[in-house]
Structure formats: structure tokens, C-alpha cells
Amino acid sequence: MSLTKIVTAHAVAGLLATALSYPALAADAAAGMQKAQVCVACHGAEGISSNPTVPSLAGQPAQFIATQLLMFREGKRKDAQMSPFAANLTNTDLNNLAAYFTTQKLTPPTTGVDATATQAGARLSQQYNCVQCHGPALLGQQHIPRLAGQQRDYLKTQLRGFKASTRFDMDGQMTSAAQPLSEADIDMLANYFSGMR
Ligand code: HEC
Ligand code: HEC
Known part of the structure; x- marks a missing residue:
């Protein structure tokens, strides 16, 4: 640092x-x-x-x-x-x-979620430890955001932003977490999260 x-x-x-x-x-x-x-x-x-x-x-x-x-x-x-x-x-x-x-209840977006990509996304979120911080159900905790049910395009933009260090990040943890992600990974992860309840 x-x-x-x-x-x-x-x-x-x-x-x-x-x-x-x-x-x-x-x-x-x-x-x-x-x-x-x-x-x-x-x-x-x-x-x-x-x-x-x-x-x-x-x-x-x-x-x-x-x-x-x-x-x-x-x-x-x-x-x-x-x-x-x-x-x-x-x-x-x-x-x-x-x-x-x-306290508002989130209704996830009704984007056409791809089942194969969803499985891949679930696997990646384990492999890259996303669940360690964002929680097993990706519901977030404390200062860490919920990802489940978030808008897909928004998630992709943020992940690209962390990877490129253009999205502000308080402690740098998320910027590090985004480094190994390929564009295909980002796509699958965002697809997976946005389809989650
Ligand atoms: C070490 C803890 C940690 C890990 C591991 C981690 N994150 Fe994060 N993530 C955070 C924190 C903290 C923030 C909030 C950063 C900020 O704005 O300061 C965040 C923010 C985000 C955001 C922005 C969401 C929004 O609503 O603005 C996305 C998307 C995200 N993380 C996805 C992921 C993905 C995908 C992975 C796995 C590849 C991952 N995170 C792994 C801690 C982590
Ligand atoms: C003109 C449209 C607009 C209005 C009005 C607006 N926002 Fe936003 N807000 C956005 C956009 C676009 C983003 C995403 C910014 C980015 O890409 O970093 C955002 C991001 C956020 C975030 C970060 C969420 C996350 O997941 O990282 C919070 C919190 C937020 N807005 C709260 C509010 C609140 C509270 C108000 C009212 C006081 C408000 N916004 C009014 C457009 C708006």
C-alpha cells in the first residue's frame, strides 16, 4: 500500500x-x-x-x-x-x-437469467471468495453491499471499475478482489448475482 x-x-x-x-x-x-x-x-x-x-x-x-x-x-x-x-x-x-x-424488500430484476452461466457464477463466487465478505447468500453485511438481486449492468460496471481502480474503495479490499476477474468472469458473476433472491 x-x-x-x-x-x-x-x-x-x-x-x-x-x-x-x-x-x-x-x-x-x-x-x-x-x-x-x-x-x-x-x-x-x-x-x-x-x-x-x-x-x-x-x-x-x-x-x-x-x-x-x-x-x-x-x-x-x-x-x-x-x-x-x-x-x-x-x-x-x-x-x-x-x-x-x-427495511424495504428487494424484488430482483426480471432479466433473462441464463442457467448455465448461473452455475458458473455460483462456482466463481466461491473460488474467488466473494462469499467470504459478501456473505454466503450474498446479502451483504455492515459496510459490505448486498449483491443478490442487484441490477446486472450496474454490477458489471462496478466490477470493471474496481479492477481498473476507477471506483473508489475505502480500504482497497474490493479492488484487490477484482484483480483476477476476466471479462467473462464478470459477466457470469453479475448474471448469477442479479438472478438471486
Ligand atoms: C475482502 C472482502 C471482499 C471480498 C473478498 C469481495 N468483496 Fe466485493 N466489496 C467489499 C467491500 C468492502 C465493498 C464496498 C467497497 C467500497 O465501496 O468501499 C465491496 C463492493 C462490491 C461491489 C459493489 C456493489 C455496489 O452495490 O456498489 C461489487 C459488485 C462487489 N463487491 C463484488 C464482489 C465480487 C464479485 C467478489 C468476488 C470476486 C467480491 N466482491 C469479493 C468487500 C469484498
Ligand atoms: C439522477 C438520478 C439519481 C438520483 C436522484 C439519486 N441517485 Fe443514488 N445513484 C444514482 C446512480 C446512477 C448511482 C450509481 C453511481 C455509480 O455508478 O457509481 C447511484 C448510487 C447510489 C448509492 C450507492 C449504491 C451502491 O450499491 O453502491 C446510494 C447509497 C445512493 N445512490 C443513494 C441515493 C439516495 C439516498 C438518493 C436520494 C437522496 C439518491 N441516491 C438519488 C442515481 C441517482
């Missing part, structure tokens, strides 16, 4: 510690639902996206949602569409939005 990377990781950890002290902060899901009215235009009603390039938020771990919003707000993770919507959120907003979206 380079020195800049270490310093960045520490700065981010510091930010996280001050902004998000789980589970000490009592989050208000009802207030989050109010605040989410602007989000659903892109992320879909209840955070279930029907746009292949926009991620679903329903059923993501609360800590993951709040952390990513913080990263967008602080300009660590950047996206032309998303960043403006995080810019003015307070720490309370981040937690309330997270509390709202985490």
Missing part, C-alpha cells in the same frame, strides 16, 4: 467514526422515507430499481448505504448523476435514509 493510500484510508476511517457511530445513532426510517422522495426518481419506488445502470437500494445493509452516501458527499466516490443528491445531506439524513431503504 502506498503512503497516500494509507493516509486516505485513515482519513476516511476518521470521517466514518465521527459521522456514523453504529448503533449509537437512533435512525428515523419515517423521516428517511420523506427524504427519499427525490431518490426514487432514479432508484425506483421503495429503492427497487428498474434501470439497469442504477443500483437498487432496497435491502442493502444500513451501514453500507450510509457509508456510500458519506463517500459521495465527501467527494471520494463520484458520479455525475448521484453526487449532487448527496451533496447537501446531513449526517442525520444519511442515517435516516439508510434506515428507510434497508
